[in-house]
C-alpha cells in the first residue's frame with residue numbers, strides 16, 4: 001500500500017504536533033511545517049518537518065516543488081497554523097489585525113490554492129481547516145482572531161460547493177479551549193472561570209481535536225462536507 005500524504009501547517013507544537021503523531025502512527029506520511037527550524041520529538045520515519053512560513057507565497061512555491069520531486073504532494077491538507085494577537089478593538093494596531101488575518105485566513109488560501117490541483121488530478125482529497133469557537137461566538141479582545149476564524153466558515157462552505165463534484169471534502173473543526181501554548185497565558189482563576197462554563201467541566205486536550213480531524217480525513221467521513229464541527233466540551237450549543 002502507498003502511504004497517504006498529509007500536510008499539516010503549524011506542526012511543531014500543540015494541536016498540529018498531536019495531529020502529526022496521530023497520522024504518523026496510522027502509517028500516513030506527514031509533512032509538518034513551522035516558521036522555525038524544528039524536529040519532531042517522535043522519531044517516526046513517517047514524519048517530515050519543514051520550515052515554512054505560510055504567509056510567504058514564494059516559499060510555498062519552493063516547498064511545493066520540493067514535495068512534488070519527492071512524490072510527497074498531499075491528498076489530505078490540514079490548515080492548522082494559527083496565531084493570536086489579542087487586543088481590545090479600540091487599541092488594536094494595524095499590524096495586530098494584518099498579522100492575524102494573513103496567517104489565519106490568507107495562509108489557508110495560500111496552501112489550499114497550491115495543493116488542490118493535485119487533489120483534483122487524483123480525483124479525491126480532504127481539506128480540513130482548524131478554526132475556533134471564537135469565530136462562532138465572538139470573544140472580547142479577539143476581533144482580529146474571531147474575524148479570521150469566522151471567515152474560514154465561509155471559505156469552507158463555498159469551496160465545498162465548488163469541489164464536491166471532484167470528490168474532495170472541505171470541513172472546518174472549531175476547537176473550544178484546548179490546553180496548549182496558545183491558552184497557557186490564562187491565569188489559574190481565569191481558567192477555572194472558563195471551566196465552570198463548559199458542560200464537560202474541563203479544558204479540551206489536543207487528542208480531543210486529533211480524533212475528530214482523523215475521522216474527517218478518513219474514508220468513513222466521505223459523505224461529510226462543508227461542515228463546521230465544534231470540539232469544545234459543549235461550551236457552544238445551537
Ligand SMILES: NC(=O)c1ccc[n+]([C@@H]2O[C@H](COP(=O)([O-])OP(=O)(O)OC[C@H]3O[C@@H](n4cnc5c(N)ncnc54)[C@H](OP(=O)(O)O)[C@@H]3O)[C@@H](O)[C@H]2O)c1
Nearest residue numbers: 010011012014015034035036053054081082132178180182
Ligand atoms: N489552543 C486552543 O485553545 C485553540 C482553540 C481554538 C482554536 N485553536 C486553533 O488551533 C490551531 C492550533 O493551535 P495551537 O493551540 O496548537 O497553537 P500553538 O501551540 O500556538 O501552535 C501554533 C503552530 O502554528 C505554527 N505557526 C504559526 N504561524 C505560522 C506561520 N505563519 N507559518 C507556519 N507555521 C506557523 C507555530 O509554529 P511557529 O511559531 O514556529 O511558526 C506552531 O507550530 C490554531 O489555528 C488555533 O487558532 C486553538
